[in-house]
Amino acid sequence: MDEIEEVYGAGSDQPTPAPQAGLKANFSAWHHPVKQLIRDQQWAALTEKLLLKDRSETEQKALNYFTLPGADLLDVRTLSLRLKSLGTVIEYFGFDIGQSRTADGDGMPSYLLAESELRQAGHVSDNSEVLGDALEDIASVTSQAANRLRQKPVFDVINIDGCNHLSFVQSKRDKSVFDAVTTLLAHQMLSKKTWLLFLTTRVDPELMGAPGVTLQKAILENVEAHGISFSGPVAQMLSGTPENIGSLLTNGWNTPGAPLLRLVSVGLGKHILQFYHAQHNHPAKVELASAYAYCVHGNTPDMLSLAFRVTPSGVRIQSPTAKPVSVIEPLELNSAIPIVTRAQNLWDIDAAIKADPELEAKCISGSENLLRAANFDIEVWRDWVAGHPERPIPKERMISATKIGQKT
Amino acid sequence: MELASTNEPTLVKVVSSPNLPIESIEDSGELSNWLDDPSNDGQLVKTKLSTSDRVIARVTDGIYRQPASALRELISNAWDADASTVTILTDAPRFSRIYIRDNGRGMSNEALTRLIKNIGGSAKRREEGQSLGITASHDTNLTPGGRPIIGKIGIGLFSVSQLARNFQITTKVKGSNYRMIAEVRLRQYSEDGEDEADTESEDKYMSGDVFLRRDNTDDTEAHGTDIVLEEVKKPVRDLLRSASRWQSVEEKQTAESNGEADDLSIADVEPPIFHSGYIKNLNDPIEQPSLLKIAPEYPWTNDDAPAVRMDKLVDAVEGQFTRTARPDLNSTLDTYLEMIWSLGLSAPVQYVSKHPFDLSTHDLPLRAFWITDGRGRGKEINLESGRSIREAVSEQIDGAPKLVSGDDPLGGFKVFIDGLELRRPIRFKYHSTGERGLNHAVMFVGAYAPDLSQVSNVYRGGKLSLEGYLFWTGRVIPKENNGVLVRIRDTSGALFDPTFFNYQVSELTRLRQITSELFVIRGLDAALNIDRESFNYAHPHVQLVARWQHAAIRQLTNRVKSMAADKLLERRNQKASEVASELMDEAAKLWRQRQGSEPPPVVVLANSPIEALAARQDGAIAVERSALSIPVGRKSSTEMDSKTTALITALAAFGVLEDRTYDEQQKLIRAILAIFADGAT
Known part of the structure; x- marks a missing residue:
C-alpha cells in the first residue's frame, strides 16, 4: 500500500457517485412471487409456530434471527409483519457480502433504509446488524465474521437463504457454505430451546462436491446399519424397492430432479442428526419441518428450501464408567424415518402455484406489498415477471391479484 | 441472497427506470x-x-x-x-x-x-x-x-x-x-x-x-x-483499532526474536491488556476474508448483560492494582475501550454503581460534609441510620437544600455501544492509606449559586448555579479519575482536570486522592470553547467556579488534615514506646518538605508476594525482599532494612516511584542498593 492510499484509504481516486433518482427496478430471482410462498408459508409460519408453541409469552417478545437478508430485508419484513400481533422485536445478525455494492443502480443503500424503517417502527431491535463479510468466512476461526458471530447469543432461527450450492467456494476463499452451516450448528450447541434452521440451496448433481459425498455417506451409513428398516422407506421415497436401493441411490444422486432433491433433504437431515449424536452430552431431536422445491435454472426443480426443527434434549450427564457411544444408534433411526417421510412429500411450489390461482394471487399480492414498501417500481416488476424465462405470469393476472389482495 | 456472485443464477435485470435528472x-x-x-x-x-x-x-x-x-x-x-x-x-x-x-x-x-x-x-x-x-x-x-x-x-x-x-x-x-x-x-x-x-x-x-x-x-x-x-476515514479507523500500537508491538516482538531488542523507540511499547483485537490488513471483504491477527480480549463474557459489561470494564482497570499502584487507562485498554470509557464519563448516563449523592455508610466507610461559605472545614452531615447524602443534606442543612443532580425528567437515558451499556466509570470506594491514615473515605458536597444581581447583565455572563462533590480516598483508581470534571447540563466534554482549575497550593498528595465533579445547572456553558472540551478561562463564570472549587478543596484538606492529626495523636498514645530511628526521622522530614503535612507512607519489606499485595492493598509501599536480595528474617539485616525503608521513603517523597509498576519500582530500588552495597548484592 503506498503512502497516499495509507492516508486516504482505498477508493479515494473518485468521489462516491451520486445516488440515482426514481424507484428501484433491478430484479433478481428472489423477487419472483414464488419466493413469497417460502417467505410466508415456510419461514414466517414456522417461526410464528415456534414462538407460539415453544416460547413463553415473555420470550415471544424477542427473536434472535440469523439471516443473509439481501439489500431489501424482504425476509425480515415478512417476519415482522407476521409477528406483529405477538409484539415480537426481531434482533437480526447476518452477512451480505454484496452490501457495499448495493448502490450500483439502486440509489441509496437500500438495506440502510429498510433497517431504519423497521427499527423506527419498533419491529427490529437497535442491535440488529448485517456485516459485509461472506457467510463462509464464519468457518475460518480467525476471521472477523467468526469473531463477531462468537459474540452473539444462540439464535431462535437461522436462515441460510443461498442462491448457490452447498459446496460453492468463492474465489480467494477456501470455505464452503456447507462449512458455514457446520459452524452455525456448533454455535447453536448451547441452545436450550427448540430452534429452526431454514436452508435454501441450489441442487445440481454436477455441483455437489465434497458436501455431496458427506450427505451420501450420511444416508449410506444408515442403510448399512439399519438395513431394511431404513432402506425400505428410502426406496419408497425414490419410488423403488429396497432390493434395488444401490441403483436407486446411484441414479438419484446423479440425475437432476425430485429424487435428487429428496436425497439431499434426507442427507442434510441425517448430517444434522449425526452431528448431534456425536455430541453425546448435548443430544437433540432433529425434524424436517417442511421441504419445498422450485425451479430457477430450468424447468426441472433445482432449488430446495428446507426447514429443520432442532429440539435440544438438555445436557446429558455421562457416568465416568459409561462405554463409548456408537455414532449411529437406534434412536437416530427413529428420528431419521420421519425425515425420509417428510422428504417424500417434497412440495413442488411452482406446480402448486400454477394449479391454484388463489395461491398464486396471494403470492403476487404479498410480493407486491413487500416490494412497494422497499421502493421498487411495481410496473417494471410486473413486466419483469411477465417476461420471466422460466415462470412467466401474465401481467393481467398480476394486476388482478393486486385487486384481490386489496379487497382482502 | 447473500451468495449472489460469480455464478449468480438467473439474475434477471430489466432495463431499469431511466436515470432521472435530480432536481x-x-x-x-x-x-x-x-x-x-x-x-x-x-x-x-x-x-x-x-x-x-x-x-x-x-x-x-x-x-x-x-x-x-x-x-x-x-x-x-x-x-x-x-x-x-x-x-x-x-x-x-x-x-x-x-x-x-x-x-x-x-x-x-x-x-x-x-x-x-x-x-x-x-x-x-x-x-x-x-x-x-x-x-x-x-x-x-x-x-x-x-x-x-x-x-x-x-x-x-x-x-x-x-x-x-x-x-x-x-x-x-x-x-x-x-x-x-x-x-x-x-x-x-x-x-x-x-x-x-x-x-x-x-x-x-x-x-x-x-x-x-x-x-x-x-x-x-x-x-x-x-x-x-x-x-x-482511514486515519480514524487506524486510531480506533490502535494500529500504530499494534504495529509497534509487532516490531518489538520481531526485534526481540532477532536479538535486537535494544531499540529504544519501541522498548516501552506493551500491548493493551484488554482490547477488541486487531486486523492487520483492512482489505475489502469482497476480495478476501478479514482476518484477525490478534483475537479480542474483553474483560466481559458474551453472556454478560450490557450493564454488567461496563462494570467489568471498570473492574478490569481497577484490577491492574496488582501490577501498579495507580493503574491507568492507556496501558490497560486499547483505544476502542478507552473511547467507551471516555464516552461513559461524558454522557448523561448513570454511574456504574451509585450516584455520589445517593451514597450512604452502607456502601462504604464514609464521613460526609457540607461545603460551607468561606473558610473552615465544612459542616459534618450525619449519615446514621443508612440515610443517603441527598437525604441527609435535605434534613440537616439550613434551608433544606435539595440536590437534584442525577434526576432525568424522562425517567432515564441509556446508551449502548456494541452490546455494552454505557455507565459513568466512577466508583466511590474507600482505599486505605495505611495504618497512619484515615479508616474511612470523606465526601464533601455543596451547592453554589452566587448572587450576580449587582453585576451589569452586560458583563454578568448570565446566571450561574451548580452542585458538586469532592470525594477523598486513599487512592484514586484509575489515575485518570483524579481531578475535577465539570458537567454542564449533565454532560461533559472534558476529562478530569487533575490541576483542579490550576489550584496552586502544595497539596500534591491529597490532590491525587480527590475525585470531584461539578454539576452545573445554570450558566458556564458560554465559557465552553466550541469543542466543548476546554474553557475560556477569562469568562467570569469559570473564575467563580474555580474559586468555589478551590475553597472546597481547602475545606476538604483542612478536614482531612485535622482528622489525620487526631489519628496520629491517638496512635502516638497507643504506641508511646515506639522510637523512630534517626534515619527514618530524616526520611520523614524530607517527605514533609516535599509533600506537606500528610504522614509519610508506610513502607513494608515483604517476605512474600502475598504479603506485598496485602500491604499494598492497605495503602503501604511494599517491595519484596527477594526482589531486592535482602535476606529474610536475619538479625544482621536490621540496618539494611532501615536504609532500604529510608531510601524508599525518600524516593516516594520526590515522586520517583509514582506511575511505575511494582516491578519497575523494585528494579530501581535494587539498582540503587547495589551501587552502595559492599560487593555484589
Missing part, C-alpha cells in the same frame, strides 16, 4: 415544502450543504481531538431529542461503518432543512426552536420532555465529518406519514483555492452535497433517527 433546490423554504409534498414520495432532491462563512466551514470540518468527541455530540443530540435509548454499533476491530440509532422525536422537514441549510445556526435554545418543536413551549432551555438542552451551536451532527466521508440520516417524527432520508457527501475543507467548487460566493462555502428524499409509510407511530457513517 436541485437551494432555498430553505422551498426545500421544506418539497419534503412536505406527498407527490414527491420516493423522489430525490439535491441541495448544497452550505455554511454561512468559512469559520463555520472550518469548524464543521473538524475541531475534535478524538473520535469519541464526535460520537459524544451525537449522543447529546439524542438526549436533546428526548430519546430514552441510543445505540451505537461498530464492527470493532474493523470499524468500517458506524451506526448511531435513537428512539427520539425525529426531525420534521423544517428541522431537517434548517439543520442542513444553517449549519452553526442551531434553533435549539431559541424561540425558533419552539415553533420547530425542538424546545419546550415554556422554556427554550429545555427539551419538550423537560430535559436541559445540551446543544446550542448546531454543529454537533456535522462533527461526524471528522470521522467519515459520507453519512446518512434517516429520520421520522411520530404522527407523520413519511420519513426522510438525507445522504450527505462531504468535501474535505481546503483553503488553497485550487478547487473553485468549494466556494459558492465570497462568504459562502460548500461543505458538500446532500441528497434528500421522502418515503411514504403507513406506520405513523414510528419515530427516531438513524445515522450511518459510511466510508469511515
Whole structure:
C-alpha cells in the first residue's frame, strides 16, 4: 500500500457517485412471487409456530434471527409483519457480502433504509446488524465474521437463504457454505430451546462436491446399519424397492430432479442428526419441518428450501464408567424415518402455484406489498415477471391479484 | 441472497427506470415544502450543504481531538431529542461503518432543512426552536420532555465529518406519514483555492452535497433517527483499532526474536491488556476474508448483560492494582475501550454503581460534609441510620437544600455501544492509606449559586448555579479519575482536570486522592470553547467556579488534615514506646518538605508476594525482599532494612516511584542498593 492510499484509504481516486433518482427496478430471482410462498408459508409460519408453541409469552417478545437478508430485508419484513400481533422485536445478525455494492443502480443503500424503517417502527431491535463479510468466512476461526458471530447469543432461527450450492467456494476463499452451516450448528450447541434452521440451496448433481459425498455417506451409513428398516422407506421415497436401493441411490444422486432433491433433504437431515449424536452430552431431536422445491435454472426443480426443527434434549450427564457411544444408534433411526417421510412429500411450489390461482394471487399480492414498501417500481416488476424465462405470469393476472389482495 | 456472485443464477435485470435528472433546490423554504409534498414520495432532491462563512466551514470540518468527541455530540443530540435509548454499533476491530440509532422525536422537514441549510445556526435554545418543536413551549432551555438542552451551536451532527466521508440520516417524527432520508457527501475543507467548487460566493462555502428524499409509510407511530457513517476515514479507523500500537508491538516482538531488542523507540511499547483485537490488513471483504491477527480480549463474557459489561470494564482497570499502584487507562485498554470509557464519563448516563449523592455508610466507610461559605472545614452531615447524602443534606442543612443532580425528567437515558451499556466509570470506594491514615473515605458536597444581581447583565455572563462533590480516598483508581470534571447540563466534554482549575497550593498528595465533579445547572456553558472540551478561562463564570472549587478543596484538606492529626495523636498514645530511628526521622522530614503535612507512607519489606499485595492493598509501599536480595528474617539485616525503608521513603517523597509498576519500582530500588552495597548484592 503506498503512502497516499495509507492516508486516504482505498477508493479515494473518485468521489462516491451520486445516488440515482426514481424507484428501484433491478430484479433478481428472489423477487419472483414464488419466493413469497417460502417467505410466508415456510419461514414466517414456522417461526410464528415456534414462538407460539415453544416460547413463553415473555420470550415471544424477542427473536434472535440469523439471516443473509439481501439489500431489501424482504425476509425480515415478512417476519415482522407476521409477528406483529405477538409484539415480537426481531434482533437480526447476518452477512451480505454484496452490501457495499448495493448502490450500483439502486440509489441509496437500500438495506440502510429498510433497517431504519423497521427499527423506527419498533419491529427490529437497535442491535440488529448485517456485516459485509461472506457467510463462509464464519468457518475460518480467525476471521472477523467468526469473531463477531462468537459474540452473539444462540439464535431462535437461522436462515441460510443461498442462491448457490452447498459446496460453492468463492474465489480467494477456501470455505464452503456447507462449512458455514457446520459452524452455525456448533454455535447453536448451547441452545436450550427448540430452534429452526431454514436452508435454501441450489441442487445440481454436477455441483455437489465434497458436501455431496458427506450427505451420501450420511444416508449410506444408515442403510448399512439399519438395513431394511431404513432402506425400505428410502426406496419408497425414490419410488423403488429396497432390493434395488444401490441403483436407486446411484441414479438419484446423479440425475437432476425430485429424487435428487429428496436425497439431499434426507442427507442434510441425517448430517444434522449425526452431528448431534456425536455430541453425546448435548443430544437433540432433529425434524424436517417442511421441504419445498422450485425451479430457477430450468424447468426441472433445482432449488430446495428446507426447514429443520432442532429440539435440544438438555445436557446429558455421562457416568465416568459409561462405554463409548456408537455414532449411529437406534434412536437416530427413529428420528431419521420421519425425515425420509417428510422428504417424500417434497412440495413442488411452482406446480402448486400454477394449479391454484388463489395461491398464486396471494403470492403476487404479498410480493407486491413487500416490494412497494422497499421502493421498487411495481410496473417494471410486473413486466419483469411477465417476461420471466422460466415462470412467466401474465401481467393481467398480476394486476388482478393486486385487486384481490386489496379487497382482502 | 447473500451468495449472489460469480455464478449468480438467473439474475434477471430489466432495463431499469431511466436515470432521472435530480432536481436541485437551494432555498430553505422551498426545500421544506418539497419534503412536505406527498407527490414527491420516493423522489430525490439535491441541495448544497452550505455554511454561512468559512469559520463555520472550518469548524464543521473538524475541531475534535478524538473520535469519541464526535460520537459524544451525537449522543447529546439524542438526549436533546428526548430519546430514552441510543445505540451505537461498530464492527470493532474493523470499524468500517458506524451506526448511531435513537428512539427520539425525529426531525420534521423544517428541522431537517434548517439543520442542513444553517449549519452553526442551531434553533435549539431559541424561540425558533419552539415553533420547530425542538424546545419546550415554556422554556427554550429545555427539551419538550423537560430535559436541559445540551446543544446550542448546531454543529454537533456535522462533527461526524471528522470521522467519515459520507453519512446518512434517516429520520421520522411520530404522527407523520413519511420519513426522510438525507445522504450527505462531504468535501474535505481546503483553503488553497485550487478547487473553485468549494466556494459558492465570497462568504459562502460548500461543505458538500446532500441528497434528500421522502418515503411514504403507513406506520405513523414510528419515530427516531438513524445515522450511518459510511466510508469511515482511514486515519480514524487506524486510531480506533490502535494500529500504530499494534504495529509497534509487532516490531518489538520481531526485534526481540532477532536479538535486537535494544531499540529504544519501541522498548516501552506493551500491548493493551484488554482490547477488541486487531486486523492487520483492512482489505475489502469482497476480495478476501478479514482476518484477525490478534483475537479480542474483553474483560466481559458474551453472556454478560450490557450493564454488567461496563462494570467489568471498570473492574478490569481497577484490577491492574496488582501490577501498579495507580493503574491507568492507556496501558490497560486499547483505544476502542478507552473511547467507551471516555464516552461513559461524558454522557448523561448513570454511574456504574451509585450516584455520589445517593451514597450512604452502607456502601462504604464514609464521613460526609457540607461545603460551607468561606473558610473552615465544612459542616459534618450525619449519615446514621443508612440515610443517603441527598437525604441527609435535605434534613440537616439550613434551608433544606435539595440536590437534584442525577434526576432525568424522562425517567432515564441509556446508551449502548456494541452490546455494552454505557455507565459513568466512577466508583466511590474507600482505599486505605495505611495504618497512619484515615479508616474511612470523606465526601464533601455543596451547592453554589452566587448572587450576580449587582453585576451589569452586560458583563454578568448570565446566571450561574451548580452542585458538586469532592470525594477523598486513599487512592484514586484509575489515575485518570483524579481531578475535577465539570458537567454542564449533565454532560461533559472534558476529562478530569487533575490541576483542579490550576489550584496552586502544595497539596500534591491529597490532590491525587480527590475525585470531584461539578454539576452545573445554570450558566458556564458560554465559557465552553466550541469543542466543548476546554474553557475560556477569562469568562467570569469559570473564575467563580474555580474559586468555589478551590475553597472546597481547602475545606476538604483542612478536614482531612485535622482528622489525620487526631489519628496520629491517638496512635502516638497507643504506641508511646515506639522510637523512630534517626534515619527514618530524616526520611520523614524530607517527605514533609516535599509533600506537606500528610504522614509519610508506610513502607513494608515483604517476605512474600502475598504479603506485598496485602500491604499494598492497605495503602503501604511494599517491595519484596527477594526482589531486592535482602535476606529474610536475619538479625544482621536490621540496618539494611532501615536504609532500604529510608531510601524508599525518600524516593516516594520526590515522586520517583509514582506511575511505575511494582516491578519497575523494585528494579530501581535494587539498582540503587547495589551501587552502595559492599560487593555484589
